[in-house]
Amino acid sequence: MKKRIAILGSTGSIGTQALEVVEEFPDRFEVEVLTANNNADLLISQAIKYVPNTVVIGDKSRYDSVSGALSSYPVKVFAGHDAACQVVEMDSVDIVLTAIVGYKGLLPTINAIKAGKNIALANKETLVIAGELVTKMIAENNVSIYPVDSEHSAIFQCLAGEQNNAIEKIILTASGGPFRTKDISYLQNVTREEALDHPNWDMGDKITIDSASMMNKGLEVIEAKWLFDVKPDQIQVIIHPQSVIHSIVQFNDGSMKAQMGIPDMKLPIQYALSYPERYKSGFRRFNFADYPNLSFEEPDLKKFRNLALSFQALLKGGNMPCIMNAANEVAVEEFLAGNISFLQMPDIIEETMIKAKYISNPVYSDYVSTDTEARMLANEIMKK
Numbered sequence: 001m002k003k004r005i006a007i008l009g010s011t012g013s014i015g016t017q018a019l020e021v022v023e024e025f026p027d028r029f030e031v032e033v034l035t036a037n038n039n040a041d042l043l044i045s046q047a048i049k050y051v052p053n054t055v056v057i058g059d060k061s062r063y064d065s066v067s068g069a070l071s072s073y074p075v076k077v078f079a080g081h082d083a084a085c086q087v088v089e090m091d092s093v094d095i096v097l098t099a100i101v102g103y104k105g106l107l108p109t110i111n112a113i114k115a116g117k118n119i120a121l122a123n124k125e126t127l128v129i130a131g132e133l134v135t136k137m138i139a140e141n142n143v144s145i146y147p148v149d150s151e152h153s154a155i156f157q158c159l160a161g162e163q164n165n166a167i168e169k170i171i172l173t174a175s176g177g178p179f180r181t182k183d184i185s186y187l188q189n190v191t192r193e194e195a196l197d198h199p200n201w202d203m204g205d206k207i208t209i210d211s212a213s214m215m216n217k218g219l220e221v222i223e224a225k226w227l228f229d230v231k232p233d234q235i236q237v238i239i240h241p242q243s244v245i246h247s248i249v250q251f252n253d254g255s256m257k258a259q260m261g262i263p264d265m266k267l268p269i270q271y272a273l274s275y276p277e278r279y280k281s282g283f284r285r286f287n288f289a290d291y292p293n294l295s296f297e298e299p300d301l302k303k304f305r306n307l308a309l310s311f312q313a314l315l316k317g318g319n320m321p322c323i324m325n326a327a328n329e330v331a332v333e334e335f336l337a338g339n340i341s342f343l344q345m346p347d348i349i350e351e352t353m354i355k356a357k358y359i360s361n362p363v364y365s366d367y368v369s370t371d372t373e374a375r376m377l378a379n380e381i382m383k384k
């Protein structure tokens with residue numbers, strides 16, 4: 001039987017590549033649900049090509065255009081974030097790929113878990129914001145979460161068959177982004193375009209800026225803690241500019257396993273959707289001759305303060321990662337809009353983390369109120 005997939009965020013980088021995976025295996029996968037925030041034109045094209053049961057356009061003002069364009073197709077059309085949170089509960093969905101960026105991905109993921117759906121997780125913020133709550137719900141509802149981030153997919157693959165071997169350390173690799181070789185004075189005046197010019201990966205704007213500031217790696221550190229049940233001091237970040245080794249697991253006996261491959265998200269997407277099987281694909285293969293040198297270096301935490309702030313948030317626990325994430329989303333949006341400089345982003349995040357109300361044992365409603373408060377504080381700090 002085909003695995004029926006709901007793709008939340010189908011018009012983004014992960015979503016479009018997921019559809020390429022579906023197209024590669026038409027006898028294995030079937031698109032059941034597609035959602036998009038505001039890219040109505042691409043959502044319409046995807047719906048016509050894949051004819052899912054249901055589509056959701058987040059921007060309600062675009063409902064009529066989507067509905068009209070699909071009126072002759074057997075596709076149900078809904079609009080609004082609430083609809084995206086509800087369609088994941090459909091009985092006809094087997095697995096939910098959460099590729100929505102940011103805080104908006106939390107509630108639909110929670111609803112999918114409550115409905116007993118397995119999760120292919122590309123929305124790292126879900127575990128950053130509410131890792132303790134989400135992992136508890138995963139266990140209570142007897143569902144599985146399969147990581148889509150290339151680093152966490154690498155760790156997941158390295159742990160296969162190692163159930164009886166204790167993890168000593170998880171080593172997350174990072175490309176270092178476009179500013180790896182620049183000094184901190186250079187970062188004072190970097191432009192939006194420079195920050196969006198990633199050397200290895202093709203991603204959406206928000207994730208690309210997070211990569212340039214190394215906040216993306218910080219979010220992945222927190223995500224790894226919850227995915228693999230490790231302590232903060234068991235997680236290490238190392239700069240690996242070639243992005244060939246996607247991450248490494250070191251075991252108690254000192255042995256290490258690394259997962260390697262070309263910098264391409266289709267493999268981790270495919271593995272999350274097909275697990276526990278591996279399907280033979282026609283995707284481009286790795287050639288060692290193309291990468292004669294693999295190098296590694298320590299991250300500069302003074303230059304990339306967001307990575308240090310992420311470790312601080314993880315150690316503090318409670319709602320602190322939620323505070324940090326909300327402030328970062330505000331800061332990135334304002335940087336992309338040209339309202340603040342690159343180096344102002346960690347300043348805003350740090351001050352928000354200091355001023356926002358700390359809750360040591362938050363419940364879901366606390367995460368909601370924390371996100372609202374932290375965004376308000378971050379905006380106030382920015383305007384000073």
